[in-house]
Amino acid sequence: METNNQQICARSRNRTLGCRIELLNTNYNVVDTIQGKIIGGSITLTNNSNDNSNFSRLSGSLDMILTNDLSIAYYKLDLRHLVRIIMKITDNISGISAEYNLGIAILNSPQITKGIDGNSKISISLNDLFSNYNGDFSGDLDHTVTLPSSSTSSLNLSQSLLSIALNADLMNLDASKVKFETNTFQIPYDITCESGSKITDLLKLLMDLYKGYELFFDQNGVLIYQKIKQYETDSPIQEFFNSPNIISYDRKDNSTNIRNVVTVLGAVQETANSVDIPYQYKATATEDRATCPISTVNIGIKRKVIKNDKNQSNETCLSEAQYNLLKYSNLAEVLELSILPDFRLVPNRVIIVEYSDDNLIIEKGRYLIDSVTFGLKPSDLSTVTCHKLYPTT
Known part of the structure; x- marks a missing residue:
């Protein structure tokens, strides 16, 4: 839950930034802390729900000035430890401070470098927790895994995903580290992943059955499975009304992305009688509201057809069609906005933007965050990439 101090400091123009790196064990308990002067690096959070390719949401790196203490700390930077990045903003006017957890990450390739100027630094790459399951650090299956259809196992989609998360031979997460929304979606057929595949390959096969859900590790290292929020009614995480915190912008209108009719063609169901015409599962979703500026009513039909033989019901076809529409x-x-760092911003959340200057007028609208990059140096800005959401009424 966001605190009042976090809201105040996020809007501060006269501020001081600091950073703390916490070393954690696998239970996310703090075992040590590294503090020093950060001279470079960034953390990027990306919406991973569009393709479910490897589910990774967090990536980044940082460079710190090396001191005697940091030299000792270097030898603690290994695969036994996770790291949590804590940023601190102090409002120089009020003296109010607030801390922001940017997430828990896996350490990758810690390195000490000494330059020709005699100065030394530590460099660290940061990987999402899913790197333990997508093959980067671990996650290879040493045996074939088959998840039976719902008609055989009586498990629905959310229950099957949860079983993977808790299974000691797969993700092996503690129940306290998962938070899953329940649903009643049925698994229409057996799902099989051969040995040598990744755990994320198995997850992808399930996630692709019904679009509109996301799976990710949040800032506290909890695995979240949830329906993507209703963007029309989701409360905005931040509002930018001619905000002085917007330093620069880049707006792009991309007409090639527009589709207002999406048809998904699924598998062909062969009938028992060979003279009958085989039935193909399919569904169509259409944007035809006059209030939407890119609907079929206003710009004509812009169609996209998707073929996916893994869809073996009209329901799964419709889910994919609605998601892609x-x-x-x-x-x-x-929009790409360069702003003073606001560490509360995360992908798949809504912001409201209204902005005007001598060159551009952005009418008030709701935008969905696709990615946000936080520079870690005190002088760095944050970069927010987002796209406009058109009203549904």
Whole structure:
């Protein structure tokens, strides 16, 4: 839950930044802390729900000036420890301070470098916790895994995903480290991953059955499975009304992304009688509201057809069609904002933007965050990439 101090400091223009690195054990308990002067690096949070390729949401790196203490700390930077990055903002006017947890990450390739100027630094790469399951650090299956269909196992989609998260031979997460929304979606057929595949390959096969859900590790290292929020009603995480915290912008209108009719063609169901015509599962989703500027009513039909033989019901076809309609009917206007760091911003959350200057007028609208990059130096800005959401009423 966001605190009042975090809100105040996030809007501060006269501020001081600091950073703390906490070394954690596998239970996320703090075992040590590293503090020093950060001279470079960034953390990027990206919306991973569009392709479910490897589910990684967090990536980054940092460089710190090396002191005697840091030299000792270097030897603690290994695969036994995770790291949590804590940023601190102090409002220089009020003296109010607030800390922001940017997430828990896996250490990768810690390095000590001494330059020709005699100065030394530690460099660290940061990987998402899913790197333990997508093959980067671990996650290879040493045996074939088959998840039976719902008709055989009586498990629905959310229950099957949860079983993977808790299984000691797969993700092996403690129940306290998962938070799953329940649903009643059925698994229409057996899901099989051969040995040598990744755990994330198995997750992807399940996640691709019904679009509109996301799976990720949040800033506290908890595995979240949830329906993507209703963007029309989701409360904005921040509002930018001619905000002085916007330092620069880049707006792009991309007409090639627009589709207002999406048809998904699924598997062909062969009938028992060979003279009958085989039935193909399919579904269509259409944006035809006059209030939407890119609907079929206003710009004509812009169609996209998707073939996916893994869809073996009209329901799964419709789920994919609706998901892709939402995606392709809301990517026409993209904004990239450079702002004073606001460490509360995360992907798949709504912000409200209204802005004008001598060169550009951005009418008040709701935008969905696609990615946010936080520079870690005190002088760095944050970069927010987002796209406009068109009203549904």
